[in-house]
Amino acid sequence: MEMTGNTILITGGTSGIGRGLAEAFHALGNQVIVVGRRQARLDKITAANPGMTGIQIDVQDHAAIEALAVRVRQEFPALNVLINNAGISRTESLAEEPVDLAVSRDMIETNILSTMHMTAALLPMLMARPKATIITTTSGLAFVPRGNFPTYCATKAFLHSWVQSLRVQLRGSPVEVLELAPPYVQTELAGEQQLTDPHAMPLGEYIAEVMQLLTEGDLPDGEILVERVKAARWAERDGEYARQFAIFNPE
Ligand SMILES: NC(=O)c1ccc[n+]([C@@H]2O[C@H](COP(=O)([O-])OP(=O)(O)OC[C@H]3O[C@@H](n4cnc5c(N)ncnc54)[C@H](OP(=O)(O)O)[C@@H]3O)[C@@H](O)[C@H]2O)c1
Structure with a gap:
C-alpha cells in the first residue's frame, strides 16, 4: 500500500495497536478516522492528533x-483503507459448569462478525477507488493456540482463513487484502497487567516494525509479520509445532 495520501478508517483505534497505527499513519499526513466505543478515549486521541476524526460505535x-x-x-468519500482491528480476548474454562457461552459469543461477534460486517459495508466504497487496502488483524495465536483462550484463538484462525478467501475474491480488483498477525504485544487486550508484561513486545517497537514492513512492501502472501511472530506463524511448516504448542501450553 501507499504510505501517504490515504483516507484510513481504523476500528479499535482507541487504544493499543489500533491507536498506534492511527497515530503513525496520521504522522505521515494521512486522513485517519478512528472508531471505538469509549468516547473519552476518542476525544483524547483526536485532541492529541489535530485533523484526526473519532467516531463512536459499538461494532457489535x-x-x-x-x-x-x-x-x-458523505464525509469521507476518498476512503481507501479499512483496518479491521477491533478485538477482544477473554480466558474461558471449558470444563466449567455451566460454561458461559455469552463470553464466547461476545468474542465471535466482535472479532469475526463485526469484521465481516464492516468489510461488507465499506467494500463498495473501496472498490470504487483506484487503489485501496483492507488490513485485518489476526494473531500469532491463529497458528498455535493457547488452551486458556479457546474461542479467542479460534476467532483469529477463522479470520486467517476468511482473509485468504477475501483476497482470492478481490484478485484483479483495486483492493489489496493484507493480514496483520501480531505477536504478544504490550496493550490492555487481556487486562492492564499486559501493558507492562516484560514477555510482551513493547507497543512502540511493534508499530515501528509494522510501519517499516509496510513501507518496504515486504509482505509475502499479504501477511504483515514482524520477527517476533514468525516462530508461531511458521511452526507447522518448520516442523516446530509441537515445541511451540508446548511453550504456549506448559503442563
Ligand atoms: N496485544 C496483543 O498481544 C495482540 C496479539 C495478537 C493480536 N492482537 C489483536 O490486535 C487487535 C487490537 O488489540 P490490542 O492488543 O490493541 O488491544 P486493546 O488495546 O484492548 O484494543 C482493542 C480495541 O478494540 C476496540 N473494541 C473492542 N470491542 C469493541 C466493540 N464492540 N466496538 C468497537 N470497538 C471495540 C477497543 O475500543 P473500545 O474499548 O473503545 O471500544 C480497542 O480500541 C485485536 O484484534 C487483538 O485481537 C493483539
Whole structure:
C-alpha cells in the first residue's frame, strides 16, 4: 500500500495497536478516522492528533455499522483503507459448569462478525477507488493456540482463513487484502497487567516494525509479520509445532 495520501478508517483505534497505527499513519499526513466505543478515549486521541476524526460505535451493533458507512460515504468519500482491528480476548474454562457461552459469543461477534460486517459495508466504497487496502488483524495465536483462550484463538484462525478467501475474491480488483498477525504485544487486550508484561513486545517497537514492513512492501502472501511472530506463524511448516504448542501450553 501507499504510505501517504490515504483516507484510513481504523476500528479499535482507541487504544493499543489500533491507536498506534492511527497515530503513525496520521504522522505521515494521512486522513485517519478512528472508531471505538469509549468516547473519552476518542476525544483524547483526536485532541492529541489535530485533523484526526473519532467516531463512536459499538461494532457489535449492525445498524451502527450501516449508519457509519452512510456517514463515511458523505464525509469521507476518498476512503481507501479499512483496518479491521477491533478485538477482544477473554480466558474461558471449558470444563466449567455451566460454561458461559455469552463470553464466547461476545468474542465471535466482535472479532469475526463485526469484521465481516464492516468489510461488507465499506467494500463498495473501496472498490470504487483506484487503489485501496483492507488490513485485518489476526494473531500469532491463529497458528498455535493457547488452551486458556479457546474461542479467542479460534476467532483469529477463522479470520486467517476468511482473509485468504477475501483476497482470492478481490484478485484483479483495486483492493489489496493484507493480514496483520501480531505477536504478544504490550496493550490492555487481556487486562492492564499486559501493558507492562516484560514477555510482551513493547507497543512502540511493534508499530515501528509494522510501519517499516509496510513501507518496504515486504509482505509475502499479504501477511504483515514482524520477527517476533514468525516462530508461531511458521511452526507447522518448520516442523516446530509441537515445541511451540508446548511453550504456549506448559503442563
Ligand atoms: N496485544 C496483543 O498481544 C495482540 C496479539 C495478537 C493480536 N492482537 C489483536 O490486535 C487487535 C487490537 O488489540 P490490542 O492488543 O490493541 O488491544 P486493546 O488495546 O484492548 O484494543 C482493542 C480495541 O478494540 C476496540 N473494541 C473492542 N470491542 C469493541 C466493540 N464492540 N466496538 C468497537 N470497538 C471495540 C477497543 O475500543 P473500545 O474499548 O473503545 O471500544 C480497542 O480500541 C485485536 O484484534 C487483538 O485481537 C493483539
